[in-house]
Amino acid sequence: MTQLPRAAYIPFQPEHGYNRAVELAIAFLDRVDARGTIVVVPQKSTLTFCPPLNAYATGRSVLTPRNSTQSGIGYGHPALVYAPGQRELALATKFVRNAPIAVVEDAGFSSSRWADEIGAVNVIEQRIHAVDRSAEHQQLLERIEFAGNNGWGDAYGLRDLRRLLGELQERSLLDKDEVLAYLIVHGKTHHYDALVRVGKEIDQVQAS
Template identity: 60%
Template structure:
């Protein structure tokens, strides 16, 4: 038997909606033996009312949102079912799951495909394992952006370096905002959503000027 990755990705499908995706995510966590300890991560508590299977799955479980996570006594390292995340919820899920199983139900307005590529998730709709292939030059530039870290947004020399690295990505036709953010989220040192949001703004600004 082939071992499953610890991460699952259920891309949004307009023809089926969210409920079947939640059931697939729950089945994935069950198969890994992670269901009993799993938490639920959603944009806000009211999100539970939009899906019957999600509301049922969340019953008697810890439900985290970006707003209430700082008040939660739950420790890190829990499996998680993540529903309709944007960047804040993906960052929260990455922080709380660490190396534990995670299943992400994609929202129609925010693509998680690059996250799936970076973490090596199994796509439960397309039945394939996501992965990334990069040239050595591409990888080095992403590492340099990570190395620049917070200095890339906090001081003039650091911001200058960040802009140079974005230009280097553009030169090799690899300037992809979603990929840069996913790399930082999964492999980088600066993973907090505030930093990622600011980095995204810098990328948007660079693309607008180019």
């Protein structure tokens, strides 16, 4: 039997809505025998808008950006991530580490680049997401990641970030969504505020 990826992506489909998407996410987590699964949502009140999610979350730990700093959940748990924005997607990826994860996409925020970067199975389209980039392109992204050891908040890190973004721009390779997805999936120490900082730097480079 072909081994499934550890990540699943359920794109938003208006004709099916969120309930069906959550059911598909649960089925994936069951199929990979995920245990101790947590639920990641923008806020706890979100649960009440999706009955299948609310039922699944009963008796499980629920993680939100607001309670994450006080959470005793710990790292390495499988997760069902519901309607995430960039903040929730970064939070979930950080907490899950190498455990299984299923992301139910929000109508207002695409998680497709995250799916590409992590190599998720697209449950709707029955395909595996992947990236296709040159070795040079990959190296530039890795160097951006390396420059961010302190969240690109120190002078040297910020200098290197700007230089590397400029190199991507010169090669017509600068894609904001791709860079942020790469950092969410492969970043070691980055928090949401650091991602916002990088996003603003990319906007400045692209506007120049």
